[in-house]
Amino acid sequence: MADHIVIDSRSGYLAAVETIVAGSGPVAVDAERASGFRYSQRAYLIQMYRRGSGTFLFDPPAIGRFDELNTAIHDDEWVLHAATQDLTCLREVGLDPARIFDTELAARLLGMPRVGLGTVVEELLGIHLAKEHSAADWSTRPLPEPWLNYAALDVELLPDLRDAIDDLLVKAGKEDIAHQEFADELTRELITVRNEPWRRLSGIHSIRGIRNLAVARELWLSRDALARELDTAPGRLVPDAALTAAAKAMPDSKRALASLREFTGRASRTELDRWWAAIEAGRSTDDLPVLRGTGDSLPPPRAWADRNPEADARLKAARTGLTVVADELSLPLENLLTPETLRRVAWSPPQPVTPETVAGALREHGARPWQIETTSQVIARAFVESVQSPGEGSEAVS
Template sequence: MPHHPDSPVQHLSRPREGVPPVADTADAVRRVAEVLRDGRGPIAVDTERASGFRFDDRAYLVQVRREGAGTHLVDPALVPGAGDLLAPVMNDSPWILHAGHSDLPALTSLGWRTPQLHDTQVAGRLLGYGQVGLAGMLGDLLGVTVAKDKGREDWSARPIPTAMLSYAALDVELLIELLDTAMSRLTSLGRAEWYHQECQRIRVDWSHPVQPQDWRELRGIGSLRNRRGLEVARRLTEERTRIARERDIPPEQVLRSSSLLDVAKSPSQASRQLSRPQSGGRRVDRAARTDLLQAVQDALAADSSTLPTLPRSGARRPDHRHWAQDYPRAHALLQGFRGAVGDLSGDTGIRVEDLIVIRHLRSVAWDVSQASVATVPGSGSEDPVGDVENLLGSLLQDCGCRPWQLNLLVPVLLPVVVDLLG
């Protein structure tokens, strides 16, 4: 039953059916698979990971719950074949996750792929809830809340304390009821199809195995202005990854990314930079420093024809901070678009960033401002407004907007273009 806003919120400190035992043998995992197979409906799923303590974001505990099957805890660290044993039922069932993008890579690494994803966090965003964390949504929709204070614990340590197992089980305890209530509200608002489109996008985008960070994704990589510096960053990242994987520790514990980029900017100072304390006071240990310095030397000796290419300067549009002075039409469009999307957010209760990512809005504003005269009002076209409407739809689609977003955004952005360029 949906929670009445004036009713008190109940704190659930322990699973209603008690803390389930951990399936930490192959036979125990087989029994979980059999019980899940006899259940019905979607499977609520969550993972506990330990990327703050280990090399990557793989799952060290998987929690599953299904109607008619109850809650089960599976230890894939102690049962390496757990993924294969559970794959037949997991790959044949819809899942319910909360913030699925954070769990899907770990689940995919187990060999699992769901045919249909439900994400209760997506439901919360489309319902306009300010608090879309699990505890907040449980309180708002069901009148029950659970503790969320152990997610950063070391889930790779064994044995797992009972208090942590209880915490983990509670993460899936109410996901089925939460989805039912949220879907009822989405349906009443006519937003169920929006929800399904968003969940499908998350399923497609995030169903990939856990992967080490690519050097091109380093925060601040754009500050490197020459190809040799990029090569240093590439080789340092690869060597850092090798060392971290070998030791099963986070790459940042080998060498912080900020220090890595400092070395890439001034490789001639690498020995001194790798000898001094990094941010936080940690020093690179001697063995790692030797290997990292060799990576720098290899990068400096690499043939220039093999060096990475620099990204296009400024991408394909100028810095938006200069538009007001240098590109007034683009600036006016962007300001108008911001206002229109802000009004749409107020009308729908959906946050601006869930309607459209701001960098995409800038991209659309720039491209419209640079469109050929044949596509703008007053150009002599038989249907100039229709041309602009088609242009907006095409640009938004190129940015990855889903159909529900196109249907909301095009009607509010179109008048801005017509008013400014007409």
């Protein structure tokens, strides 16, 4: 396999733009980040392949913005695998497609049981694709040649994979469904802004006591600030389990914190003053958190039977009906309709319950036209029948 050259200059990048434009067909795109190593989710390598143009490996930190390339190929079809994982970091450097073909999502819509790139390539193209470098630190410079070979192969196979999957979509009558889903991916908000992001701390549900929770919050915020400053993954500084242990133990001195066996990590001792200051802030603050996070989230379904038995009955009946439909269409249930959408409509159904009002409710929650057409009548019937006593008819649903 020939050595791959990483393009890390503006002149090299602009020359590559001209070559990519001269090619034909869709543009295969992939991006590598340094998740688990860096704080940011920026792209540290962007790979492109186009028939008639070849393979291009770009170094985004060195190049900066990709506006010229985006202008040149914006309206062409871009082929990605699991597009939602890459669109955010691509947009950060100015790469924002108008049309995509997501081979991972398409594989889900075809009912394939495993949709990882290596598995799908092997099943449809008969090529074994090793994935040993997928979790590597792509901020490493220079990038090792085996990593570059791996990264190049990821995009070089995508156009052939796209064509094979597209043929299957046409044969299954799912081409329009796929295009609706691809278009939705481009309009979806990919970054979820949480009201209280510190509640993502692993093990936080095991912390008892509001003051302990305040300490956990201050430790998380302090670690997050340091991680952002150093561009390091927070867990590499101090693991979540260490923060949780400190919040539970509530050490009464800096020495007690240092001697806490569970308080580990490369910055647990070198930044001891920082962590102790966070604990003291949590001990003394008047801004105490509530035990549960705020927001418009629904109760977990397991609690519905007690808190809203009618909604529980609606949800179970609708899920049963949709499972049958999903099986008939060879679709995962979550792709037929997202669990969150079904839960919200079941919790607060439209009145009166008809296929038309259910369709409106689904539309308000972002369901695509094909999902609404396929599920609204099934859901409406299930909702009505869930509250009827035996012997009653279901005339409300036509």
